[in-house]
Amino acid sequence: MALALGWAPMPSRPPKTTQPTLPKSRRCCCPCSAISEAESSSSTATTSFSPRPAVILPGLGNNTADYQKLALSLQGYGVPSVVAKVSRIDWLRNAAGLVDPNYWSGTLRPRPVLDWY
Structure with a gap:
């Protein structure tokens, strides 16, 4: 699967209804969680932005429907x-x-086999 996104801060999350908040010791340390924590803790951050669209490319053997969720x-x-x-x-x-034969030697180039993609 390939996902192409432009870099922009993530918008604030939709309201959670069923999942409890994890203690800080068990939270993810990825940048997305740091951004959302910073946005929720800062009352003065009121910047407006328009995120770039995400283009989702199905991975080998998958189809469009596999990525609707x-x-x-x-x-x-x-x-x-x-x-x-x-x-x-x-x-x-x-x-x-x-x-x-290039397939079997590991030197096959993407073109022309993947031109359809």
């Missing part, structure tokens, strides 16, 4: 999202690379 989740955070239209049968086109 992710797209909806991102939209819930205010991030416009679109999933590339890919069906499972599209991935059979990769089989064309199996007849190329």
Whole structure:
């Protein structure tokens, strides 16, 4: 799976209804949690921004429908999202690379096998 996002601060999270807040010792230390903590603790931070859209590219063997929950989740955070239209049968086109000796030696280039993607 590939996800292309422009760098912008994450918008504040939608209200949680069922999950309790973890103690600080068990919270994730990734930048996204630090941003949301900083936004929630600062009452003076009232900057407005418009996040760039997320383009979601289905991974090997997956299809568009496999990523609809992710797209909806991102939209819930205010991030416009679109999933590339890919069906499972599209991935059979990769089989064309199996007849190329470069596939077996590990030197196959993405073109022309993945031009459809």
